[in-house]
Amino acid sequence: MNLVWKRRTLLATAAILAVPLAACGTSVGGSAGAPGELTYWSMWKQGEDQQKVLQSAIDEFTAATKIKVKVQWTGRDVLQGVAARLNTGSVPDLTDNGGGEISGALAKVDGVTGLADVYASAIDGEDRKVGDMIPAALVSPYKTSGGEPWIVPYEIIGNTLWHNGASADSGLTSKQPATWDEFTAWLDAQKAKGRTPIALDGDVAGYIAGWTIWSVIRHGGVGLLNKAAQDKTGATFDDPAFLAAATDVEKLIKGGYLVKNSNATKWPAQQNAWAAGKSPTDVLLMGTWAPSETGPQAAPGFQYRSFPFPSVTGGKGNGAASAGIIGFAIPAKAKNTAEAKKFIAFFMNKDRIGKIASEAKNLTPRSDVAAPPELADFQKEIVAAGDNVFPPNDNIGAVAPQWATNVWEQSNADFFNGKLDAAGFVKQLKAKTVQLYKNGQ
The missing domain is CATH 3.40.190.10 (Periplasmic binding protein-like II)
Structure with missing residues (x-):
């Protein structure tokens, strides 16, 4: 994470940080393999390690589902463009950034979609739900007025x-x-x-x-x-x-x-x-x-x-x-939300999200994905904290x-x-x- 983004197994039991966000199983995205498309504006730029991991997953997703993903590798100021389009009805179907950044740019104006159904859906290729793999403490600051989490994290920072x-x-x-x-x-x-x-x-x-x-x-x-x-x-x-x-x-x-x-x-x-x-x-x-x-x-x-x-x-x-998150969010008024939700559940598969650790050298929220060696000590720090975690900078940049x-x-x-x-x-x-x-x- 460079300075331009200004303020850029966890080896334990599945109970790290808090009880995971589980719910009864459902599916998202309509029938399997249904054709469609989605637009994704990302915080990563071409050539960054996370961009390479995500592009590989996008290619695999399109091959498996026939859903085309029109992606723009915009960079750290991606949310400026998303926020500017909220009132036009012409927003991307999917975006990503830090939880605090999305909160400050989109969530504070009700510009995000609740993702309770994603948390209740099955991870592609697994018998576990998305919510089973995400500690509740990570997303507790990031919920809609109705109590739904609006971000699905794929990377932990601190x-x-x-x-x-x-x-x-x-x-x-x-x-x-x-x-x-x-x-x-x-x-x-x-x-x-x-x-x-x-x-x-x-x-x-x-x-x-x-x-x-x-x-x-x-x-x-x-x-x-x-x-x-x-x-x-x-x-x-x-x-x-x-x-x-x-x-x-x-x-x-x-x-x-x-x-x-x-x-x-x-x-x-x-x-x-x-x-x-x-x-x-x-x-x-x-x-x-x-x-x-x-x-x-x-x-x-x-x-x-x-x-x-x-x-x-x-x-x-x-x-x-200190435990912040980078994750996916779906802007309010997005047109292809079913496809976007389906991609999120697809990416949360252990082998795909695991490359955030093995190739991009960062932590993931999944307890069964080993940290890269450089972050092993930090992983232990997070595990020891349990649910006593806080967003970087106590979330002052968002509030x-x-x-x-x-x-x-x-x-x-x-x-x-x-x-x-x-x-x-x-x-x-x-x-x-x-x-x-x-x-x-």
Whole structure:
């Protein structure tokens, strides 16, 4: 997942994350092999690994069903085009993107179709239903007003702490810090060795804010930042968790742990230098696309390992894990919904969706599809979290996109650039939130 998409067996029992979404079996798409067609606008571009996997499935689908798929490999801004056509009645029959992105662009204006019948339908070539293979916690934020899930995920993404499992310099090969005290002790030990252990491309607002988001989650729990983003009074920022979280992050900013001159370089300089072993850095906070994105620059023998963001004393969000989804949605007013639903059930077949892991090197929602080796640690993190998962960034981009950009990211930039201390950071967040909503945004 590259930066253009801005904010881009699980080896356990079938009960990972939550009870799967099962229902009585039905079929979708009409009679088997009925001819027809559908139009699919995708977030992937020609040549990307996911595009290749999906194209292979499309070819197989057409051969098996005689249903033609007119696909446009549009790229990450695909939803702009879909949203613009909602009122025209000329929308694609199928699209895909992150759950938060679809929510912000389409679902908030009732621009998606409920997919309960897809969840209740049989997976092509299997005796299990689509809903049997999708943990309920993954799609709980993405439902219509009537309670139907409107997205069928085929890829799981998240955010975690990455390190090189083959690096003797990191001090992480045998034990990773589990608590904030252990983490800061490790930071001090690395600093004493002359290292600046945290890699960070400081010109990327979303990446620097990731540290604060995790700190808020650990101290205040899942949903606190989401609540603050929508609180027109700003009163949510009076929760002590915000100052506690900011105080922890302030120690990172002022403690000499961030790679030098991170704000003076251009992405992806720092993440590439980390992977190549060309900087004295050890950990990188990034999404599950880190291995594929930095892989071409990685030093020989580099081993992608990860561990959860450290817990904090008394934290309400200890144990929570970041688990977002990328999946299929059917726009409202689509004309060929039966065909689109049939393709979704076709793609969810283990052998087809399994290529998202084996060829595109990403996680899938199916518990019987093994994670690629690079994501094995993250898979364990998700499994351990159970149903205590949250969409990346606590879903603020979906519920309050202007706030996320104009208040949250800007204030984090000021914080990391030394313009604000911890108390000033929280004070500015509250004041700017009130002003944003006062101005009617």
